Amino acid sequence: MVADVEKTPARLTAKPSWLLTQLAVHAHRLASDGFGQVGARGYHYRILAALEEFGVASQAELGRRCNMDRSDVVAAINELAGQGLVERTPDPEDRRRNLVTLTAAGDRQLRRLDRALDEAQEELLGPLAAEDRQALTRLLTQLLAHHQRG
Amino acid sequence: MVADVEKTPARLTAKPSWLLTQLAVHAHRLASDGFGQVGARGYHYRILAALEEFGVASQAELGRRCNMDRSDVVAAINELAGQGLVERTPDPEDRRRNLVTLTAAGDRQLRRLDRALDEAQEELLGPLAAEDRQALTRLLTQLLAHHQRG
DNA sequence: CCGTTTCCGTTGGCTCCACCAACGTTGGCG
DNA sequence: CGCCAACGTTGGTGGAGCCAACGGAAACGG
Numbered sequence: 445m446v447a448d449v450e451k452t453p454a455r456l457t458a459k460p461s462w463l464l465t466q467l468a469v470h471a472h473r474l475a476s477d478g479f480g481q482v483g484a485r486g487y488h489y490r491i492l493a494a495l496e497e498f499g500v501a502s503q504a505e506l507g508r509r510c511n512m513d514r515s516d517v518v519a520a521i522n523e524l525a526g527q528g529l530v531e532r533t534p535d536p537e538d539r540r541r542n543l544v545t546l547t548a549a550g551d552r553q554l555r556r557l558d559r560a561l562d563e564a565q566e567e568l569l570g571p572l573a574a575e576d577r578q579a580l581t582r583l584l585t586q587l588l589a590h591h592q593r594g
Numbered sequence: 595m596v597a598d599v600e601k602t603p604a605r606l607t608a609k610p611s612w613l614l615t616q617l618a619v620h621a622h623r624l625a626s627d628g629f630g631q632v633g634a635r636g637y638h639y640r641i642l643a644a645l646e647e648f649g650v651a652s653q654a655e656l657g658r659r660c661n662m663d664r665s666d667v668v669a670a671i672n673e674l675a676g677q678g679l680v681e682r683t684p685d686p687e688d689r690r691r692n693l694v695t696l697t698a699a700g701d702r703q704l705r706r707l708d709r710a711l712d713e714a715q716e717e718l719l720g721p722l723a724a725e726d727r728q729a730l731t732r733l734l735t736q737l738l739a740h741h742q743r744g
Numbered sequence: 745c746c747g748t749t750t751c752c753g754t755t756g757g758c759t760c761c762a763c764c765a766a767c768g769t770t771g772g773c774g
Numbered sequence: 775c776g777c778c779a780a781c782g783t784t785g786g787t788g789g790a791g792c793c794a795a796c797g798g799a800a801a802c803g804g
Contacts, residue, residue: 450658455643459711460727461621461718463734466661468618468740469791471611476760485760493605502783508600511616513763518783540770540781561609568611571740572733577610580733583612583726590721591620619762626789635789654752663792668754690752690799 455480471568478560482553487512487520489561492529492554495546502541529553621718628710632703633677637662637670639711642679642704645696652691679703 475542479485490510495501498509507517521544524530529550535541544555564575569577606612622636629635642658645651647658655669671694674680679700685691696704719727 449795450655452659452661453640453643453647455647455708456640456660457735459715460731460734461711461715463731463738464621464718465625465790466615467734467738467741468615470738471614472760473791475611475615480775487761490603490606491684493603497603497605502781503599504658509602510606512761515764515784516762519748533631542782558605561611565609565611568614568737568741570737572737576733576736579625579729581610582615582735583722583730583733584610584617586606586726587718587722587730588613588617588620591617591718615761622789637790652752658794664753664793665755688800689751692753697772742778 446528454572464541471473471564474564474568475561478564482556482560484553484557485588487516488524488529489554489557491517491520491544492546495530495544496551500543500545502535503544504541506544524550527553595724611671621714624713624718628714629707632706632710634703634707637666639676639704639707640672641667641694642696642700644706645680645694646704650693652685653694654691656694669740674700677703708722742743 452539464481475486479489487510490512494506494509501509503517504514506512506513506521507555510517512520519531521532525532528548531545531547532542533545539561569580572580625636629639637660640662641656644656644659651659653667653671654664656662656671657664660667662670671680671682675682677699679697680691680695683695685693703706719730722730
């Protein structure tokens, strides 16, 4: 048993974009598993979080806040409303808009998802010291901010 | 023009997993655009890179090296072979296997993709100083290594 | 030696996330 | 008023990561 390591090409492992996307796969899997155990996905969490933090909002607003396409917001809200986690009512002051509100059940679900995500977070950062976690967060935040403008 | 910033929820922006996956979206888009201009996608690059670095390999080997599912390797190699970038021949010493070889055209394509990816890389890391790039790479590598064992 | 287990390639299917185009409705503005 | 912009909705695309199942082929164990 020579082990035959089967390493992945240096061309890949050397590129930050590879590291980033591969690690994102793990991050996504961890978060997804946590969400899945509560019967939700990423899109649902994003919307619930936005509603909790900023209150009632139109679907378009939610899309902009959560970095989601309008059409995906529609689908996600259909599902959330179907579970009674969210209410969709026409805006009397602008009949183009729908006002989306967080229900009490939605708030409870959000808290469950928060717990699940926190666990995923711990597992993701696993071996990193607090100092390293902070450095990583800083660098990622900096880069993300840059790419959201340009 | 009040700008109406429409910030994204702190619940999201505070989590490394959010930063990671969102930034990965940008990274993926940059790389994908580059690849697309040469008529390829990520899976193609991975396989060409593995072949160049380690030489002839079976499909299963390629899958393990590039972190791809066997079935996805099949599809990617169909496409690469269709473009003459790769050759698939049965292994005379193990009739279960196919041996995949990089052609001269494949090698040229790989170099084109390398250039495209290097540009994407530059754009991705944009505002980061060399020191920060190094730190980021180190942290990501460390985390990725951890998650590929467990 | 034969049966079981493992490996390989292939087909077909699924989910999530990110997008895009088009349409009808509605508001706002020149 | 007429035009344009915004909104919600429908329907569709594509990449990437998976999983289940199959038949053929090799390896292994009794």
